[in-house]
Amino acid sequence: MSNSRGNGIPITSNRQRINLTSAYRKRIAFILGLLVFYLLWRRPFGLFIREESTKLHASDDASLLLVNDNGTTVERSDCNQTGRYFLGPDFCSDDLSSHPYLLLIIPSRPGNAKDRAAVRETWGLHARKQNVALVFGFGAFGSTNDDLHRELRSEHAFFGDLLQITSITDAYHNQTQLMLAFLDWGAKNCQSAQFIGKADEDTWINIFGVLERLRPLENETNFILGHIITGAVVRRLATEKWALTLQEYPDATYPPFAEGHLYIFPRSSITSVLQASKRLHMHWIDDVFIGGQIPKFLNMSLIHIPEWAQIFDINPKSRDCSGSKYLIIHDVSAVVKRKIYYHPCMRLYRQIVPPELLP
16 A cells, blocks of 8 residues: 555655665765766876877887987877977987988978888988988978878888977978978987988989098088089069068078088087077078078088089980989989989999999
8 A cells, every 4th residue: 555645645754765865875976986087087097098008009100209408309108289299210329339420301291201212212222321311301280180190100110210390380481490400300319420411302312422522521510511502692572482571581692502402511510500590580491591591600611512403404315314423413203213223324333333232
């Protein structure tokens, strides 16, 4: 028989009230427990767990590195918006005897995997045989592009030659800042390298000929080697590719400068180069700023490489055999690099291709 008032409304006993209250308390406690667990996951505990997970994942794929206050790189598991992080090459180890004779840093773009592959397979192969290290550098790009991040980690895990600076956005007009950061990394992490320089990704470098020019300069400390341009007029029209405003560069002509297709400094001079960059008004044309204005400020000797050409200025009939004639060829696609590298005429130049490197 059920308990009810005369109007049909059920009557709840004291025992039932206690049971219901206890059930509600348990539910509330359970919900509060879930909330506390969620907050713990979101805050320090969760961040710690995710950081450790990221560390394991990153070490499986490739090293993420950051710059200390002293400029050296250390391994880190994650990055944030204020850090300066790298995918960092691993060939400059604590063993100074393993450092390269010449370090060439090649500005690249994150998506240029095919162009990097062509360099590695052609003149980059000759470079490695001669204790010349190549590094492909780029800046920060959209963090939402997960596929590209994974591809770069995989590429770096295999080749170990990518350098990413995430404190500077990867953009054409940031090239001067990026190149200075690349030089800074090279000088601090490859301290036994004799020389450090820059090469363009779309350039063919006759590394044997370049090394012949460098070896007599081993005792020199204040020079830049490259193809020197003199008397270049500053372009002012905003529609022109290389235009600078009067505020960016007030003079009508540039000082003599080494074109960015290839220029090389003594490693010992890089600190002075970086210090000078802070005392001059910086602009985005890195060839002129790093290859000309800074050397002028530091009273550097400009050592000219005359054996230079644009690929389209070379007779098409002899273009594939041009790698033995010129030390620097610009506008060379991945396809043409391979044609030059595998052309039979390269066998004829022992001073350019040592016999032990011939297939």
